Amino acid sequence: MYDMIIVGAGPAGISAAVYAKSRGRDVVVLDENGVGGLIKNVSCITHYEGVLDQETGAEFAKRMQDQADRYNVEVVExxxxxxxxxxxxxxxxxxxxxxxxxxxxxxxGGTKKKLGIPGEDNPGMYLNAPRDAKTYAGKDVYVIGGADGAVKEALYLSEFANKVYLVCIEPALACIAEFREKVADNDRIEVIAHSALTEVSGNEQVDTLTLTDL
Incomplete structure (x- = not known):
């Protein structure tokens, strides 16, 4: 038996665990993926309290893990x-x-959102930008979404890919102005607006994408 159980080892869960341990509570944190949450897969964290300049999600997760270790927080995967x-x-x-x-x-925390379209379980989908970016060097990459998260990953991928296409359902990108300006200045990124990815085809890789103009 514990004084407290925390479900989730992202920033909120680890913050709560460290605070509780500093107050002498016996705490266990449960998370099937260990410390970090979704943020540990982000290429570069921006606009978040306490992050270092150009810090990756993996680096931020490592700092969270180190802090949890200093307080002897028990994290069970x-x-x-x-x-x-x-x-x-x-x-x-x-x-x-x-x-x-x-x-x-x-x-x-949150979970990765699926589109609910045919073929989206193709192994070529669900790109983890910081992990797989070099694999796509010189190739064309499609990023689905026009909000901050998608645009930030597109900017990162443009350092490796031949071309990055941002497919967004809105008439224009829905991200913050800073990211829109960076996209406008990046000749490797092209925005496909008011469009949705509706089908993915291919065997063990993505061969064809079907986009529907909205």
């Missing part, structure tokens, strides 16, 4: 599959174990 939170003693069930505590903090 297990997938949470159920919770029972309606009693004074709460229960969190993973695929391997059952944990109990009077306090549970849900800091599960």
């Amino acid at each position: 297990e997938k949470v599959i159920d919770t029972k939170l309606d009693q004074p003693m709460k229960t969190v069930v993973t695929e391997q174990n059952t944990y109990t505590a009077p306090v549970v903090i849900i800091a599960a």
